[in-house]
Amino acid sequence: MQLSGRVIEEQKNYLIVDTPEGTVRSTIKGILKKNKTRVFTGDLVDLEIINRDPLEGVISAIHERSSLLKRPAVANLSQVFFIFTVKSPPLDLESLDRFLFSARVYGLEAIIVFNKIDLLNCDDSKELEKIREIYRKIGYRTVCTSAVTNTGIEELISLCKDKISAFSGLSGAGKSTLLSKIILDKSFRIGEVSGSNGRGTHTTTHVSLHPLKEGGYVADTPGISFVNVPTVPEEEVTGYFPELECRIGQCRYNNCIHGGEPGCIVDQLIAENEIAGFRRDHYLKIYNEMKAIRKRYK
Ligand SMILES: Nc1nc2c(ncn2[C@@H]2O[C@H](COP(=O)(O)OP(=O)(O)OP(=O)(O)O)[C@@H](O)[C@H]2O)c(=O)[nH]1
Ligand SMILES: [Zn+2]
Known part of the structure; x- marks a missing residue:
């Protein structure tokens, strides 16, 4: 058979x-x-x-595979949830932007999860809404969750349906806690590939996929790391920042890297609040890293 x-x-x-x-x-x-x-x-x-x-x-x-992530090895991953917090630990947008960049290079759909919203006061919540709007505008889905009040858990589960999903994020953001709410099975191995350096204390452990009763699978290891960004030619970095990609060719100089050159459309859009300045800063940082890597290997 x-x-x-x-x-x-x-x-x-x-x-x-x-x-x-x-x-x-x-x-x-x-x-x-x-x-x-x-x-x-x-x-x-x-x-x-x-x-x-x-x-x-x-x-x-x-x-045929649609994708293959190397470390840890997992094929056909369709999406990754990036678990971040506004408080405890404090919001780290640079890490988020690096994760989003990596996911785009790997061809993975990224969903941003702001966890621990039970810890936010009114001002924090307003601040979070502004941040969500920035990411929404450039095409990212955002979800607010709390493992304490169960806010957003149903939404997470429905987003996992029929997909192969993984959870990633900085240490302490609540990856294991959220995973245990989605995977109710007691055999779930919480935290096995997790470690303070983000690469895992048990790096030899393989990923397991847990079938969901709603359909789809969730990688049961929360340690899939996006901290180390993949190497791409520096001129391609803009292609992985949606708000920069759609402006290619609109600056005065064709080779504008959006680093303060005259006639830069990105500068203008930042001044008009159309593009978030911090996203440009994070882009430039990755651009310069890629340039330095290329020079080293030349
Ligand atoms: N207040 C609050 N605490 C939470 C929430 N989610 C998780 N926590 C707590 O945050 C701490 C860290 O949660 P973990 O699930 O271990 O975080 P992790 O991302 O897996 O962390 P690492 O294993 O270090 O990568 C634990 O003490 C959780 O109980 C939440 O929604 N609200
Ligand atoms: Zn420019």
């Missing part, structure tokens, strides 16, 4: 595949091994069932 399913976990000698018939403990067909074909968590695969009870199978084909 043939089945298709999603690889949800890599074990030492087996891959666990979620199929309509249940989870199947699987090995990889010899010919695929011979071709050195790698199978990753998140891959959609075809299986030949070789045993019914317990269900066991052999992976015979891998469907």
